Structures are given as C-alpha cells and as structure tokens.
Amino acid sequence: MDGPLVSRYLPCPNPSIRGVGAPMDGLSALLWTARWCQGTLPCVPYRIDISCPPHDALDHLVQLGALDIEPVNDGLAAIIPDGVTPDAVAGALSVASVAVSPAVGRDNGSVWLLSPRAVRIGSVLVAPPEVAAPPDALRLTDSTAFGTGHHPTTALCVEALEEALTIAVPDRVLDVGTGSGVLALTALMMGVSRAVGLDVDADAVKIAAEHARLNNLADRLQLVLGGPDVVDGAWPLVVANVLAAPLMEMAPVLVRRVGCRGRLILSGIPWSLESEVGQTYRRLGMRHIRSETRAGWTVLVAQASW
Ligand SMILES: C[S@@+](CC[C@H](N)C(=O)[O-])C[C@H]1O[C@@H](n2cnc3c(N)ncnc32)[C@H](O)[C@@H]1O
Numbered sequence: 347m348d349g350p351l352v353s354r355y356l357p358c359p360n361p362s363i364r365g366v367g368a369p370m371d372g373l374s375a376l377l378w379t380a381r382w383c384q385g386t387l388p389c390v391p392y393r394i395d396i397s398c399p400p401h402d403a404l405d406h407l408v409q410l411g412a413l414d415i416e417p418v419n420d421g422l423a424a425i426i427p428d429g430v431t432p433d434a435v436a437g438a439l440s441v442a443s444v445a446v447s448p449a450v451g452r453d454n455g456s457v458w459l460l461s462p463r464a465v466r467i468g469s470v471l472v473a474p475p476e477v478a479a480p481p482d483a484l485r486l487t488d489s490t491a492f493g494t495g496h497h498p499t500t501a502l503c504v505e506a507l508e509e510a511l512t513i514a515v516p517d518r519v520l521d522v523g524t525g526s527g528v529l530a531l532t533a534l535m536m537g538v539s540r541a542v543g544l545d546v547d548a549d550a551v552k553i554a555a556e557h558a559r560l561n562n563l564a565d566r567l568q569l570v571l572g573g574p575d576v577v578d579g580a581w582p583l584v585v586a587n588v589l590a591a592p593l594m595e596m597a598p599v600l601v602r603r604v605g606c607r608g609r610l611i612l613s614g615i616p617w618s619l620e621s622e623v624g625q626t627y628r629r630l631g632m633r634h635i636r637s638e639t640r641a642g643w644t645v646l647v648a649q650a651s652w
Pocket residue numbers: 492493494495499500503522523524525526527528529544545546547550572573574587588589592596614
C-alpha cells in the first residue's frame with residue numbers, strides 16, 4: 347500500500363482556535379508529552395502508530411473520525427481527533443495499546459496530515475519539493491505559513507482565480523494575506539505577469555519569498571510586509587484570503603486597491619458571515635458576481651462598479 351488511505355481537514359471555520367499551527371519543536375513536544383503524563387485529555391489531534399493492525403483497523407479508525415491514515419512499515423499510522431482517547435482507539439481496534447506521539451497541524455492547525463503531500467486544485471498541482479510531480483507543479487515546502495493548498499479557503503480561492511483568468515488574464519494581481527504565497531504564485535504560473543503579495547506576518551513574507559525562488563518566480567513577485575494600506579495603486583485582480591473580521595475591517599482600504607471594473611476574490615469567510623461581509627463590500631460599490639461554500643467556508647467574487 348502506498349500513500350494516504352484517508353485524509354481530511356478539520357471543518358472548523360476558525361483555524362486559529364485549533365491550537366498547534368506549526369511543526370512542534372522539542373519544548374512543545376515535551377510539554378505535550380507532560381500533559382499526557384498528567385493524564386489529561388489531548389487538546390489537539392495526535393498521532394498513533396499500530397503495528398500488526400487487525401484486518402478491520404481502517405474501518406474502525408474511520409469510525410473514530412481519524413483525520414489521516416497511512417500505511418507505515420508493518421502497520422498503520424493515523425491522526426486521531428482530540429476528544430478520542432488512545433484507550434478508546436485501542437479498545438475499538440482490540441489491541442493492548444497504541445503508540446502515541448504529537449501530530450503536526452498545518453494551515454494554522456486546521457489541516458492534519460501525517461506527511462506533506464501533493465494536492466490538486468483545478469488545473470494546479472501543489473506539491474512538496476520531495477514528492478515526484480510534473481515540472482509545472484507549484485512547489486511549496488512544509489512550513490509554518492498558511493497555504494498548503496489543502497485548506498478549503500485556499501482551494502476555493504485558487505478555483506476562483508482560475509475562473510477569473512479564463513475570462514481575461516490581467517497583467518498584475520494583488521494577494522492580500524499571501525501566507526505561503528500560494529495564490530500569488532498560482533496566478534503567476536497561470537500567466538499573470540507580476541504579483542504583489544502582502545502579509546502582516548514577517549515569517550510568512552520570508553517563506554513566500556523562498557517559495558518564489560523555489561519556483562523560479564522571484565523576479566515577478568514583490569512581497570511587502572503589511573496590509574493593503576501599505577501599498578498605493580489599484581489592481582485589475584485582487585485576492586484576499588483572510589478571516590471575515592479583518593476583511594470587514596480592511597474593506598474601505600481594500601476596495602481602493604481594486605481598479606476600474608476590477609475583480610475582487612474574498613475568502614476565509616465562515617458561511618454564517620457571508621451576508622455581512624457581502625453587504626459591507628456592496629455598500630462600497632462592489633457588485634456581487636458569485637459565492638461558493640465548501641465545508642462551512644465561503645468565497646465571494648465581486649466586481650468593481652466603477
Ligand atoms: C488564511 S491565511 C491565507 C494564506 C494564503 N493566501 C492562502 O490562501 O492559503 C491568511 C494570511 O493573512 C495574513 N493576514 C491576516 N490579517 C492580515 C492583514 N490585515 N493584512 C495582510 N495580511 C493579513 C495572515 O498572516 C496569514 O498569513
């Protein structure tokens with residue numbers, strides 16, 4: 347058996363509340379282990395390894411809500427959601443015990459994968475550098491920056507970008523909240539000449555720059571630390587995958603970055619806040635084109651009425 351057997355992200359419309367958002371360092375792993383020693387329940391998903399699993403282990407792990415399952419050597423590894431104890435896993439599998447270790451939460455702890463892996467979104471293949479992939483794949487390292495491509499907010503944005511680019515390919519794109527750089531780099535790979543990526547997180551800006559170099563796109567991507575208020579000018583295509591609250595807060599500035607008849611793609615909006623965010627932007631002159639919701643997250647596509 348090769349590759350994952352089951353893989354899902356947590357359909358939690360607030361990734362920031364999931365806790366671990368980065369690969370664990372030594373100290374975090376130690377503290378994590380200490381919590382187990384004190385007998386408390388896990389507050390983040392965790393990894394289990396089972397050697398010689400029973401033939402129906404996969405079914406039981408799926409029933410327990412495993413977030414990812416992979417074959418390893420003579421057994422199985424899985425990521426178990428917090429709230430399900432290792433004893434419950436051992437009981438369901440009829441084994442004496444399971445080996446427990448920390449799991450890595452990617453995309454701010456909302457995507458739980460046993461190992462980095464490729465994901466296809468529309469015509470775009472996002473792949474870690476160590477995984478075999480065609481030459482036109484977008485290569486992203488396993489980093490702390492949001493934007494692996496596995497999260498629905500990113501996927502919805504990539505799809506909306508692809509749709510926008512089938513209508514017309516603008517000469518430049520503005521990516522607000524660039525994270526790993528995934529959206530700006532996708533736009534460049536799809537034929538947009540230049541991109542500007544903004545992020546308030548200095549680490550994300552550094553990681554996006556590394557990704558631009560890795561994909562030979564550094565000369566076409568300009569990265570700036572800050573929000574839409576730190577740049578001047580207007581773009582024919584603007585994409586912003588940040589949460590609903592910052593989207594509403596930055597709305598008056600963000601719309602000024604959208605050029606004449608320009609298109610704006612907004613993502614990271616919990617479905618329940620779609621109408622509030624949509625109304626905020628409509629009041630500022632953005633005409634609603636379409637919305638799409640996946641796993642509780644909505645993407646809004648709008649066009650400037652000016
Ligand atoms: C959900 S991630 C999106 C990453 C990537 N664009 C994607 O689609 O996967 C949101 C990013 O926006 C950044 N961010 C949050 N508020 C921001 C703001 N006001 N201006 C610019 N970036 C912001 C965060 O640091 C984070 O990297």
